[in-house]
Amino acid sequence: MQDQRRRNTGPELALRKVLWASGVRYRIDSRPLAAFRRRADVVFTGVRLAVFVDGCFWHGCRWHGSWPKQNRKWWAEKIRRNRERDRETDGILRRAGWVVLRIWEHEDPARAAIRVLRKVRERMRPE
Numbered sequence: 001m002q003d004q005r006r007r008n009t010g011p012e013l014a015l016r017k018v019l020w021a022s023g024v025r026y027r028i029d030s031r032p033l034a035a036f037r038r039r040a041d042v043v044f045t046g047v048r049l050a051v052f053v054d055g056c057f058w059h060g061c062r063w064h065g066s067w068p069k070q071n072r073k074w075w076a077e078k079i080r081r082n083r084e085r086d087r088e089t090d091g092i093l094r095r096a097g098w099v100v101l102r103i104w105e106h107e108d109p110a111r112a113a114i115r116v117l118r119k120v121r122e123r124m125r126p127e
Contacts, residue, residue, distance in 0.1 A: 011103075015109045022113065033098075042116070047120055047124055052086070052102050054102055056106055059079070060079040103115070
């Protein structure tokens with residue numbers, strides 16, 4: 001597991017490439033809240049938007065997630081804890097005024113970028 005990349009995964013790079021080409025700027029692998037030890041993959045600090053690109057295996061995608069044949073019970077618990085931590089992270093950020101977007105690694109980067117850009121623009125509008 002320690003060999004798994006924490007940042008700059010293929011799906012993250014594909015999404016960031018589209019976002020960068022659209023002209024928006026962002027932080028990568030950054031803490032949305034300084035006191036909160038969890039990091040988002042793409043962070044738009046000015047509009048308080050945190051984007052997470054979730055791997056199908058690690059986060060239990062119901063369409064593409066696979067289950068190892070060895071240590072099934074351990075892996076099931078590991079993935080359950082990952083999903084629980086995701087929900088907790090989302091709640092903490094939302095209560096702090098952030099918007100959270102979760103994108104699956106199997107999503108088309110261009111479509112995912114459209115979702116992100118819409119949310120950025122929506123958050124930029126004065127209320």
